[in-house]
């Protein structure tokens with residue numbers, strides 16, 4: 453199983469900047485990319501095609517989208533279908549990112565529809581979960597993770613383990629500079645692995661990423677932890693200078 457090093461650019465960058473950064477990432481890492489790693493770039497919708505062209509034919513470099521709508525096509529103004537994402541070269545899509553849950557108020561039921569539909573349509577899904585600081589302080593972290601997994605993956609009956617990725621991103625660690633303690637990451641990832649094993653066959657091969665204030669300085673120690681199969685990086689993925697250090701960490 454290869455580790456996945458993913459860049460979530462959120463609502464950042466101009467067209468030119470997306471192309472430029474993607475190029476710098478490929479050029480700066482291609483020859484040294486460790487054999488057990490894959491790179492994923494997740495730009496905003498308008499830049500998908502341009503970044504796709506940069507990544508085309510680069511083995512081990514993939515394109516992802518930040519969102520999808522769970523329908524084939526139709527009158528859904530402002531939404532984007534899995535077929536449209538596949539058409540511009542996406543192989544991955546994020547579902548349930550903390551900002552979709554907390555800023556855009558997306559609920560478990562809707563996320564469940566997105567996850568199962570995206571998988572059915574042939575996209576790989578990075579399903580994001582994580583507790584808020586209040587939930588952690590109340591000792592509810594595992595309960596929250598279990599509920600997000602149970603409700604969000606309830607319609608996923610059978611999955612090719614390569615197609616499902618879980619990202620554990622404690623809400624309080626995202627964009628705050630406050631990375632989770634190693635023991636907290638180990639505990640959460642072991643808990644997620646156990647849930648997956650009980651739910652899906654072949655769950656050993658489902659990758660579990662950590663996200664939340666991953667930086668060049670902490671990436672290699674996080675990537676060395678048990679059950680950490682990659683990282684999902686926001687702020688530190690915006691420049692090739694820092695993201696490349698994480699890819700090569």
Ligand code: PGA
Nearest residue numbers: 626627664665685686687
């Ligand atoms: P961050 O974001 O690396 O800026 O904390 C991570 C994420 O939102 O996926």
